[in-house]
Amino acid sequence: MDTVRTTHMPQTVPRSGCSPPSASPGERTVPASPADLHHLLRVLGAASPPEPMLHSPPNPHTKPPPPYPEDNSGFLERLYDFEGYPTPSPSSDEGSIPTVALQPPSPYNSFQYSPPVYVKEEPNRLPVPEFASPYPLSPSGSCVSYSSYHQYSSPASHHEEYIDIEELLKKRIRYCKKVSNRRQDTTFQKRLNLRPIPFELNSVKMEESSGGAGGTGDDTLVAPDIDGVLSMAIEQSKRDVDNTCTVLGISPDPLQWSAEDVQSWVMFTLQHFRLAPVPAEYFAMDGVALVALTEEEFNRRAPLAGSTLYAQLEIWKAARHETWRPAPWSEQEQTSPKPAPPGLPSADDMSDDEDSESVSASAAGAGSGVSAGGKAKSGSTHIHLWQFLKELLASPQVHGSAIRWLDRSNGVFKIEDSVRVARLWGKRKNRPAMNYDKLSRSIRQYYKKGIMKKTERSQRLVYQFCHPYCL
DNA sequence: CACTAGGATAGTG
DNA sequence: CACTATCCTAGTG
Numbered sequence A: 001m002d003t004v005r006t007t008h009m010p011q012t013v014p015r016s017g018c019s020p021p022s023a024s025p026g027e028r029t030v031p032a033s034p035a036d037l038h039h040l041l042r043v044l045g046a047a048s049p050p051e052p053m054l055h056s057p058p059n060p061h062t063k064p065p066p067p068y069p070e071d072n073s074g075f076l077e078r079l080y081d082f083e084g085y086p087t088p089s090p091s092s093d094e095g096s097i098p099t100v101a102l103q104p105p106s107p108y109n110s111f112q113y114s115p116p117v118y119v120k121e122e123p124n125r126l127p128v129p130e131f132a133s134p135y136p137l138s139p140s141g142s143c144v145s146y147s148s149y150h151q152y153s154s155p156a157s158h159h160e161e162y163i164d165i166e167e168l169l170k171k172r173i174r175y176c177k178k179v180s181n182r183r184q185d186t187t188f189q190k191r192l193n194l195r196p197i198p199f200e201l202n203s204v205k206m207e208e209s210s211g212g213a214g215g216t217g218d219d220t221l222v223a224p225d226i227d228g229v230l231s232m233a234i235e236q237s238k239r240d241v242d243n244t245c246t247v248l249g250i251s252p253d254p255l256q257w258s259a260e261d262v263q264s265w266v267m268f269t270l271q272h273f274r275l276a277p278v279p280a281e282y283f284a285m286d287g288v289a290l291v292a293l294t295e296e297e298f299n300r301r302a303p304l305a306g307s308t309l310y311a312q313l314e315i316w317k318a319a320r321h322e323t324w325r326p327a328p329w330s331e332q333e334q335t336s337p338k339p340a341p342p343g344l345p346s347a348d349d350m351s352d353d354e355d356s357e358s359v360s361a362s363a364a365g366a367g368s369g370v371s372a373g374g375k376a377k378s379g380s381t382h383i384h385l386w387q388f389l390k391e392l393l394a395s396p397q398v399h400g401s402a403i404r405w406l407d408r409s410n411g412v413f414k415i416e417d418s419v420r421v422a423r424l425w426g427k428r429k430n431r432p433a434m435n436y437d438k439l440s441r442s443i444r445q446y447y448k449k450g451i452m453k454k455t456e457r458s459q460r461l462v463y464q465f466c467h468p469y470c471l
Numbered sequence B: 001c002a003c004t005a006g007g008a009t010a011g012t013g
Numbered sequence C: 001c002a003c004t005a006t007c008c009t010a011g012t013g
Helices: A034-043 A068-082 A165-182 A185-192 A197-211 A217-248 A259-272 A287-292 A295-301 A306-319 A346-351 A360-364 A385-394 A418-428 A436-449
Strands: A099-102 A117-120 A125-128 A161-164 A403-407 A412-415 A462-465
Touching: A217 A259, A217 A306, A259 A287, A259 A306, A287 A306, A287 A385, A295 A306, A295 A385, A385 A403, A385 A418, A385 A436, A418 A436
Parallel strands: none
Antiparallel strands: A099 A117, A125 A161, A403 A412, A412 A462
16 A cells, blocks of 8 residues: 555644744754844944834933933944944034934945934934834834834824933943943954954854963953843844734744735835835745845845845844843854754754755855855755755855756756755755655646746756746 | 656645 | 645656
8 A cells, every 4th residue: 555655754843834942953043143143233233323212111220311422422433333334423404403313224225225314303302203104213123112003003193202312322322331441442342353243253252262261351251242232132123023013913933924924024124114115026925935035035136125124034033032142153053942853863964064064054145145044054944945946056155066057047047966955955854755856846846836937948957947936 | 767747645734 | 725745657868
């Protein structure tokens, strides 16, 4: 009989509908890479002007805030400078009414971008007008800060939200001062090796750990400071995410988004950042698929908004995590403590060189080189085959010998090493019995679905993505 | 022999 | 139900 298919192992691997706690060993769950942190910093605190944390938790022990430019400019300036951003000039060019430009935290100002929103400054408080997207901007970019969902059902009642600028400044300044005081002002960045914070975290860690295990005072201070800022950023972004979830009625976990959720989120984010609309079909996918997209793929789909969307998604992914743990740059994954799912021993990935490099770095893909993946093991087992193939294709330096683009713009690619690709696929899906025969069968299913098509001149091992899957 | 093509069925979420 | 994973038969170069 054919009931003897014993190759089936109990598949406990959750799919998109499941909650994250049981991710596979390779599953990357949070800001696992320094690049993620970079995103966070860029989009959140460090790179943004006075931050409208509308409902930031009241700080009981607040002191009178230093007047805006005088006391803070130094810190802000430094903060901005070493992040490579122009120092904001909080000048008031509107006569007697001081204004503050609250700009959407477009991290990469490379794309078109909405005009700054000017807000009249009142003593210590800023009324925030309604935006196109009725949600006030937050530094983290996600929709923010409503005290409750109900506010939205009665728009008339909340035309203005008040931002406690004192709070904002104090919060940020406290951190800046803290850092600055520990290291003498001008050199502290170097000492902390803070420059492009995220990207160098690895090296920082490595150097330090290799240097003196004991760690002179300096060494040990680095992590906590950065960590403090990050924690704050994460906290805020989590609040923002939660609020947005409430408004959009979507899960905080992008992996659980349906295609509709993704649409909602994309539209919301575009609107929120006043970015040009993107054809819906470009992001016609569920959350799992969205999460699997590399930054480059975001940019291909939405040249003007891709970076922002990608950065936002990074924040959402980060916010998924309940806690921000110190030393995120450590080799360990940032996944919440959970037992390794049955099936693949987690060590296995490590041992198998060829495969462990596997797809992870790829997510980073051609884009920033590091972005989403870093050294983090990529992804969930929920990934679709076509996404997986694109992941491989996105890192030719790693998998170029197994699979490569023949015609990138038309989505034509060739599998050079069918065995290896199949093995990688099997590994990712925790299907040890995977082979090219099965893999190709799955690919052929895509013909029907319009995800892939046969190439004009059929060649062995050559396939072609359909638009927009090739993006 | 390696691959292509596609039907059928089972498993999973 | 979608999306594979698996098995299988038939055909191609």
